[in-house]
Amino acid sequence: MGVEGIGARVLRKEDKRFITGKGRYTDDFKMAGMHYAAFVRSPHAHAKIRGIDKSAAEAMPGVVGVLDGKQLTGDGIGNLICGWMIHSKDGSPMNMGAWSAIATEHVRYVGDAAAVVVADTLENARAAAEAVVIDYEELPHVIRAVDALKDGAPQLHPEAKGNLIYDWEIGEKDATEQAIAGAAHVTEMEIVNNRLSPNPMEPRAALANYDEADDHFTLYTTSQNPHVARLVLSAFYQVAPEHKLRVIAPDVGGGFGSKIYIYPEEIVCLWASKRLGVPVKWTSDRTEAFLTDAHGRDHVSKARIGFDKDGKIVGFSIDTIANIGAYMSLFSSSVPTYLYATLLSGQYNIANIHCNVRTVYTNTAPVDAYRGAGRPEATYLVERIMETAAREMGMDPAELRRRNFVSEFPHQTPVIMCYDAGDYNATLDAALKAADYANIGKRKEEAKARGKLRGIGLSCYIEACGIAPSAAVGSLGAGVGLWESGEIRVNPVGTVEILTGSHSHGQGHETTFAQLVNERFGLPVDNVQVIHGDTDKVQFGMGTYGSRSGAVGMSALVKALDKVEAKAKKIAAHLMEADEGDIVIEDGEVKVAGTDRKLGWHEVCLAAYTGHNLPQGMEPGLKETAFYDPTNFTFPAGTYVCEVEVDPETGKTEVIQFVAADDFGVIVNPMIVEGQVHGGITQGIGQALLENVIYDDNGQLLTASYMDYAMPRADDVPSYKLSTHETVCPGNPMGMKGCGEAGAIGSPPALINAITDAIGNNNLTMPATPARVWALINGK
Amino acid sequence: MDLNGEEFIPAPRERVWEMLNDPEILRQCIPGCETLEQAEPDQFSAEVVLKIGPVKARFNGEVFIKDKNFPDGYRIEGEGKGGIAGFASGGADVILKEQEDGTLLEYRVDANVGGKIAQLGSRLITSTSKKLAGQFFGKFSELAAQAQTA
Numbered sequence: 001m002g003v004e005g006i007g008a009r010v011l012r013k014e015d016k017r018f019i020t021g022k023g024r025y026t027d028d029f030k031m032a033g034m035h036y037a038a039f040v041r042s043p044h045a046h047a048k049i050r051g052i053d054k055s056a057a058e059a060m061p062g063v064v065g066v067l068d069g070k071q072l073t074g075d076g077i078g079n080l081i082c083g084w085m086i087h088s089k090d091g092s093p094m095n096m097g098a099w100s101a102i103a104t105e106h107v108r109y110v111g112d113a114a115a116v117v118v119a120d121t122l123e124n125a126r127a128a129a130e131a132v133v134i135d136y137e138e139l140p141h142v143i144r145a146v147d148a149l150k151d152g153a154p155q156l157h158p159e160a161k162g163n164l165i166y167d168w169e170i171g172e173k174d175a176t177e178q179a180i181a182g183a184a185h186v187t188e189m190e191i192v193n194n195r196l197s198p199n200p201m202e203p204r205a206a207l208a209n210y211d212e213a214d215d216h217f218t219l220y221t222t223s224q225n226p227h228v229a230r231l232v233l234s235a236f237y238q239v240a241p242e243h244k245l246r247v248i249a250p251d252v253g254g255g256f257g258s259k260i261y262i263y264p265e266e267i268v269c270l271w272a273s274k275r276l277g278v279p280v281k282w283t284s285d286r287t288e289a290f291l292t293d294a295h296g297r298d299h300v301s302k303a304r305i306g307f308d309k310d311g312k313i314v315g316f317s318i319d320t321i322a323n324i325g326a327y328m329s330l331f332s333s334s335v336p337t338y339l340y341a342t343l344l345s346g347q348y349n350i351a352n353i354h355c356n357v358r359t360v361y362t363n364t365a366p367v368d369a370y371r372g373a374g375r376p377e378a379t380y381l382v383e384r385i386m387e388t389a390a391r392e393m394g395m396d397p398a399e400l401r402r403r404n405f406v407s408e409f410p411h412q413t414p415v416i417m418c419y420d421a422g423d424y425n426a427t428l429d430a431a432l433k434a435a436d437y438a439n440i441g442k443r444k445e446e447a448k449a450r451g452k453l454r455g456i457g458l459s460c461y462i463e464a465c466g467i468a469p470s471a472a473v474g475s476l477g478a479g480v481g482l483w484e485s486g487e488i489r490v491n492p493v494g495t496v497e498i499l500t501g502s503h504s505h506g507q508g509h510e511t512t513f514a515q516l517v518n519e520r521f522g523l524p525v526d527n528v529q530v531i532h533g534d535t536d537k538v539q540f541g542m543g544t545y546g547s548r549s550g551a552v553g554m555s556a557l558v559k560a561l562d563k564v565e566a567k568a569k570k571i572a573a574h575l576m577e578a579d580e581g582d583i584v585i586e587d588g589e590v591k592v593a594g595t596d597r598k599l600g601w602h603e604v605c606l607a608a609y610t611g612h613n614l615p616q617g618m619e620p621g622l623k624e625t626a627f628y629d630p631t632n633f634t635f636p637a638g639t640y641v642c643e644v645e646v647d648p649e650t651g652k653t654e655v656i657q658f659v660a661a662d663d664f665g666v667i668v669n670p671m672i673v674e675g676q677v678h679g680g681i682t683q684g685i686g687q688a689l690l691e692n693v694i695y696d697d698n699g700q701l702l703t704a705s706y707m708d709y710a711m712p713r714a715d716d717v718p719s720y721k722l723s724t725h726e727t728v729c730p731g732n733p734m735g736m737k738g739c740g741e742a743g744a745i746g747s748p749p750a751l752i753n754a755i756t757d758a759i760g761n762n763n764l765t766m767p768a769t770p771a772r773v774w775a776l777i778n779g780k
Numbered sequence: 781m782d783l784n785g786e787e788f789i790p791a792p793r794e795r796v797w798e799m800l801n802d803p804e805i806l807r808q809c810i811p812g813c814e815t816l817e818q819a820e821p822d823q824f825s826a827e828v829v830l831k832i833g834p835v836k837a838r839f840n841g842e843v844f845i846k847d848k849n850f851p852d853g854y855r856i857e858g859e860g861k862g863g864i865a866g867f868a869s870g871g872a873d874v875i876l877k878e879q880e881d882g883t884l885l886e887y888r889v890d891a892n893v894g895g896k897i898a899q900l901g902s903r904l905i906t907s908t909s910k911k912l913a914g915q916f917f918g919k920f921s922e923l924a925a926q927a928q929t930a
Binding site for chain 1: 863864866867892893894895896898899900902903
């Protein structure tokens, strides 16, 4: 490992601009003649639009347009799509209702766009939006998924009878039921995974311009995947053909999944800019973000797990109801199915698993992938029920897990996934040691003497990253392939530009991708520029989500670097009259092995571009492109241990220690990986202790500001104890697994298991607010 | 949101009844009420400016009086639209009980809010409603006492 190569703690190149206020986000861009959009949003959970009176708004200062859904559809703008087809167990395709970027006849959740005002200033746009009078006829509404399935529940979409989108299953039902029926012990739980708001620091924004001279659109937007945005905007929404649309996702301040999707606002800004002849900008305010950013989680599950007399799992049955909100967001259908139920085997060797998922419409904001996307829901369920089962059987929860660990690889689970590599005992051992698990009894006694309840909880998570082999996801219903592309442009002076289809919105690609070039050629990372997030610069890419930029994005770069290296070696061999096989590239030099003959890297690059003396028939230049399609998911795994102290007088939980032992495969930059784990665990602690999206019975969002939606703060969390254990992933050239989501996936069950241990009651629902914990302690 | 309470009014029950049916008295008593006009018997249109937490809005609405039972009480219902601030709707059952030197007015309020008021002000609605009720009855008692001395 060099000082800037794979495994080095290189400081992040991008942080200089981020911490000096020089980052350039969508809202920082301005255009001549730019106008501002303000959306008129439904205050009702469900209503029919009887009429819209625009006259007062249209007469207000600076207003250039007040537009509605009928005008939008009248101009041929298509409905929003869901990019993953799920079939119900009876073989029928999912029942998807129509979603227009601006409502045409019905609004279906509080925040649904009913009209948009475009004006010369933001103030004028907002003032005029207040003057748009919409005559609503309120309709019956339904907020909770369980209620949406009841007979006589209000119907949201004519396409989805009984609000049911699909009734899907995975695994063998009869075999699982038989196995559980014959079990020596069965643990049953109802497990709720609470609804979350993603809360990236930068709210969503869009700036669209139609250039009449070129008949061409430009869209600046807060996207994790600008090429997918361009594809969907052109192919499905008919906003503009792909070659007439440039999508730029500049610096993006966090996404956590919520910026994968194409939302109504981007569509509307593009459409309005052409219709009104002005550039149109929209920037979400924080309450709009709470209302309209796709939410995460919101599952209610009933689970039963059976063990034989030795504590070996014999069968695991899960029945889940997933709330998808009022409309199907871009990847919403895949989250409670293939990204969730395929991980229900956990780290365990389970012969029989069956999971049934019913996904339903409700009058709430759309729900889609949020950091972890389905895997947190699976992990929470598996690890809560494992811990509870151990307590019921009077076993050490660590020992019960150990008895059931998968220990031979590859391991085919009964729910599609084939685990390729791992060492679950190693991460469990490391975590238990770091947490001083053996002496928890003493610490509980000591806390008891002070009147406090101390508890410890485990979570042995596994997740699937690097999504994913295109043919595999295609066969499961995905509308896209999930490969990645990369281009290496070596300049005549030897500096390198990396063009990647991955997108960095906090991940540090400008540093880690440069480290890869350093590892290969010994060039300083300062000589490497990473270019991403612009469809005019990067040919195509699938973007960043599912912890895929390392395992998939960097693998594409490895393939492109292989080609660059091969060509550079040919040129060098020709110039030095040596055998191509004897050429090595290291420390910025191109050498003939075993001799003192060498050329500077820049000399070889210059030779490639002068073309004065190249091997016979070789094209000039040094630029290579590669597309990489992964062969399997990757499977990061590890053990998290959380220790808490609960004050029985108030029900307040203090997180005393949090230990993480992760296996991410090969690590490029340990500092960045630690940052990802810190952020992930903190988000998980947020879900477990604080965060909760609450709609009241009327469908009003009560948690629409930071006064009511509790985010974790520095004083809510301890300093984490982290370690990593490396098993090399055999599925990609670098042996990487991915680390972006593990913290958020693995941490909630560890924390809840710790609290339930402390209070001696397993029946706790997230978030574990003081009121809830106090009520359980006091039997209320 | 539900809010129950009672208020002693220093006036005879018939006088309190009259006042409760007098648009001008109601206009003076409803906090932030700018206009209250009788459209039909037992129906008024009103314009009220309200501030709930960070949200200030002008509500245009209709007020109806129902279930009149002279002089024991009535139900008053209203529905107001506050533009982008959202909407409010609700009602109050009012019961008048004769007492030695005045009238005991009992009320049971039920109200719903939506839109920005719910999103930003939901924590404050109960406390704001209590404050508004206090202001209403404070003024109502004051006017009743004035009427007695006049």
